[in-house]
Amino acid sequence: MRAFSGSDLIYLLYALQWTVALVVIALAMGAPLGLALALMRTSRRRLPRYIAMVFIEVVQGVPLLGLLVFFYFGVPLLAGREVAPVIAVSIAFTAYSASFLGQIWRGGIEAVKGTQWDAAACLGITKWQQFRYVIGPQAFRMSLPPTVGLLVQLIKGTSLVSIVGFVELTRAGQIISAATFQPLLVYSCVAVIYFSVCLPLTHWARALEGRLNGAA
Amino acid sequence: MTGFNLSQILHYQDLFLSGVLMTALLSCIVMFFGSIIGILGAVGVRWGPRPVQYALRAYVEVIRNTPGLIQLFIVFFVLPSFELRLPPFHAAAIAFSIYFGAYAIEIIRAGLDSIPRSQIEAGQCLGITRWEVFRHVICMPALRNIYPAFTSQIVLLVLGTSIASQISAEELFYMGSFVESRTYRSFEVYTFVCAIYLVMVLILKTVFAAGGRILFRWPAHD
Amino acid sequence: MALLEIANVRKSFGSLEVLKGVSLTVEPGEIIAIVGRSGSGKSTLLRCINALEGINSGEIRFRGEPVRQNMKNLRLLRQRMGIVFQSFNLFPHLKVERNVTLAPVLTGKVSKADARELALEVLTRVGLSEKIDAFPGQLSGGQQQRVAIARCLAMSPELMLFDEATSALDPELVGEVLRVIEDMARNDLTMILVTHEMNFARNVSTRLIFMNEGMVWEQGPPAELFANPKTEEFASFIRATKQA
Ligand SMILES: Nc1ncnc2c1ncn2[C@@H]1O[C@H](COP(=O)(O)OP(=O)(O)OP(=O)(O)O)[C@@H](O)[C@H]1O
Ligand SMILES: [Mg+2]
Numbered sequence: 001m002r003a004f005s006g007s008d009l010i011y012l013l014y015a016l017q018w019t020v021a022l023v024v025i026a027l028a029m030g031a032p033l034g035l036a037l038a039l040m041r042t043s044r045r046r047l048p049r050y051i052a053m054v055f056i057e058v059v060q061g062v063p064l065l066g067l068l069v070f071f072y073f074g075v076p077l078l079a080g081r082e083v084a085p086v087i088a089v090s091i092a093f094t095a096y097s098a099s100f101l102g103q104i105w106r107g108g109i110e111a112v113k114g115t116q117w118d119a120a121a122c123l124g125i126t127k128w129q130q131f132r133y134v135i136g137p138q139a140f141r142m143s144l145p146p147t148v149g150l151l152v153q154l155i156k157g158t159s160l161v162s163i164v165g166f167v168e169l170t171r172a173g174q175i176i177s178a179a180t181f182q183p184l185l186v187y188s189c190v191a192v193i194y195f196s197v198c199l200p201l202t203h204w205a206r207a208l209e210g211r212l213n214g215a216a
Numbered sequence: 217m218t219g220f221n222l223s224q225i226l227h228y229q230d231l232f233l234s235g236v237l238m239t240a241l242l243s244c245i246v247m248f249f250g251s252i253i254g255i256l257g258a259v260g261v262r263w264g265p266r267p268v269q270y271a272l273r274a275y276v277e278v279i280r281n282t283p284g285l286i287q288l289f290i291v292f293f294v295l296p297s298f299e300l301r302l303p304p305f306h307a308a309a310i311a312f313s314i315y316f317g318a319y320a321i322e323i324i325r326a327g328l329d330s331i332p333r334s335q336i337e338a339g340q341c342l343g344i345t346r347w348e349v350f351r352h353v354i355c356m357p358a359l360r361n362i363y364p365a366f367t368s369q370i371v372l373l374v375l376g377t378s379i380a381s382q383i384s385a386e387e388l389f390y391m392g393s394f395v396e397s398r399t400y401r402s403f404e405v406y407t408f409v410c411a412i413y414l415v416m417v418l419i420l421k422t423v424f425a426a427g428g429r430i431l432f433r434w435p436a437h438d
Numbered sequence: 439m440a441l442l443e444i445a446n447v448r449k450s451f452g453s454l455e456v457l458k459g460v461s462l463t464v465e466p467g468e469i470i471a472i473v474g475r476s477g478s479g480k481s482t483l484l485r486c487i488n489a490l491e492g493i494n495s496g497e498i499r500f501r502g503e504p505v506r507q508n509m510k511n512l513r514l515l516r517q518r519m520g521i522v523f524q525s526f527n528l529f530p531h532l533k534v535e536r537n538v539t540l541a542p543v544l545t546g547k548v549s550k551a552d553a554r555e556l557a558l559e560v561l562t563r564v565g566l567s568e569k570i571d572a573f574p575g576q577l578s579g580g581q582q583q584r585v586a587i588a589r590c591l592a593m594s595p596e597l598m599l600f601d602e603a604t605s606a607l608d609p610e611l612v613g614e615v616l617r618v619i620e621d622m623a624r625n626d627l628t629m630i631l632v633t634h635e636m637n638f639a640r641n642v643s644t645r646l647i648f649m650n651e652g653m654v655w656e657q658g659p660p661a662e663l664f665a666n667p668k669t670e671e672f673a674s675f676i677r678a679t680k681q682a
Binding site for chain 3: 334335337338339340341342343344345348352353356357360432433434435436
């Protein structure tokens with residue numbers, strides 16, 4: 001047994017980079033998939049709409065913890081060989097963030113008034129161009145606050161990765177806690193680190209929201 | 217690898233059933249106490265004295281900007297240092313109530329704010345008491361406004377209780393990992409557990425949708 | 439005794455003084471129409487009369503009893519005056535019957551058993567008895583405003599305040615509401631009407647009040663006042679409304 005020291009704190013901050021890395025991966029891979037889901041969900045054809053709906057309902061209908069272990073054990077089975085945990089975990093987070101992004105952005109797209117589509121259609125440009133230049137930017141503006149909110153949700157969600165032994169912030173906390181027998185102190189430090197990352201984002205989301213409501 | 221095989225797992229159906237019941241029980245307890253925190257907290261944020269307002273806001277910010285898992289660990293490891301050695305289930309109930317309460321405060325406060333001043337004034341002008349204005353004028357429209365956010369928060373809660381498995385509270389997910397340790401059929405076990413959660417969530421959502429239709433019969437948007 | 443005495447009332451919002459010493463006495467049975475430019479303080483005056491706003495100085499008395507925002511029996515006082523707002527402010531989640539009888543039942547004016555009968559009676563007066571089981575959201579603006587009037591009538595008020603009761607309505611719906619108010623005027627109900635409908639003000643009121651810059655600028659019998667405005671402000675106000 002040893003006391004909690006400065007080097008432990010540095011270890012925690014070092015582990016934070018894995019938390020950040022996971023969030024970046026989840027966003028980078030989740031965003032295109034989320035956009036696809038949002039477009040499918042607002043599609044005029046029934047099949048894509050239905051597929052997107054089932055995907056979102058299923059991913060959001062199971063615990064994130066369940067999603068993690070499902071891919072953690074499922075991906076190697078599917079691949080037929082050992083797979084680095086980071087890959088399985090990234091897939092789980094991608095699915096998770098994509099489902100929420102799909103839902104948020106769908107809301108944004110639907111919030112853009114139908115007359116805007118009509119007006120865009122009158123320009124004689126393709127369906128994709130209508131989205132890219134007219135609908136998309138407006139929808140994006142409206143869904144930016146909840147998107148930033150999701151970022152916070154993702155950061156907090158990465159704490160669950162600790163259960164598959166992935167050493168990010170929470171797991172690092174567990175390791176130090178076990179070594180020092182000072183769980184309260186260690187977990188409080190961990191909480192403070194999460195808090196100082198999440199709080200500015202929360203405030204940013206709120207400011208964006210306020211600006212949006214002010215403009216509307 | 218011997219393909220997807222559930223038969224071994226289904227020997228443990230009693231364990232899964234008790235897991236489901238414990239998850240439901242935990243969710244109900246948290247919903248109850250968390251809602252009480254939410255109601256009192258929202259009233260405090262809105263009408264309480266300044267220091268109470270600040271304290272409540274700080275509480276909400278801290279809870280909403282830190283992971284539930286860490287909160288759970290802190291509650292679980294803090295209580296013993298106050299000579300209070302609680303079973304994991306109790307610790308989870310406390311941690312989640314604190315967590316759910318913070319979200320409930322935000323949701324309920326927004327619901328109260330969503331009622332236009334003019335509605336409250338119209339009530340006051342009838343010469344009825346403040347409580348009657350709240351009870352008959354503000355309450356139902358505010359409930360309707362918070363219903364979607366509140367019910368999805370409950371769904372998140374039910375799913376979130378799974379992390380109680382990390383302090384060995386014997387809810388559904390914990391039962392899953394127990395069965396896994398006996399059968400080594402990890403993928404099947406967790407797929408099965410996920411499926412159970414999914415069914416629970418779908419049932420909940422159906423009930424909430426029906427409840428909303430029954431409770432809020434008046435046309436939306438005045 | 440006068441029904442309502444307003445003596446030298448001042449009211450400010452922050453540094454903006456909206457009422458700059460308003461004095462006005464209303465006798466039972468009078469029908470007062472208040473007109474004036476936007477921002478002249480008409481709504482504020484009505485809101486002060488039933489203490490939705492507190493006043494900075496001066497005095498308001500209702501049947502000799504001072505009206506103050508923090509008084510103990512403010513509720514009892516409000517039960518004796520009705521106010522109709524520009525935006526109806528019906529309760530969207532209650533059916534018309536409940537909207538109308540909520541206050542009478544809660545204050546014990548009528549038993550739950552007799553509530554429906556009371557609702558029918560006042561709704562008949564505004565010509566809406568067939569809408570008794572509708573939700574406000576299922577009614578037109580004019581109908582909603584008539585329900586709002588019925589909601590006041592159900593309390594048998596001694597004084598009715600109207601704050602631009604027809605301003606939020608489509609032109610074709612204004613008539614039905616004005617007819618209801620006219621009918622109430624014939625029934626000797628004391629009323630204070632803030633309105634932009636000049637013809638209505640002229641025809642229905644027993645006294646016309648022109649408010650300007652937070653004061654009672656000019657008052658008197660409507661026909662006389664319209665014929666010979668004493669001040670340039672009122673004259674130009676009349677010209678402006680005629681052009682509109
Ligand atoms: N709650 C408030 N806070 C600050 N200023 C207010 C408030 N209510 C009214 N005012 C200001 O007081 C002035 C008078 O407002 P009031 O609503 O009484 O005018 P009005 O004569 O009813 O006008 P209108 O014909 O447009 O209804 C306006 O300049 C308005 O901006
Ligand atoms: Mg006004």
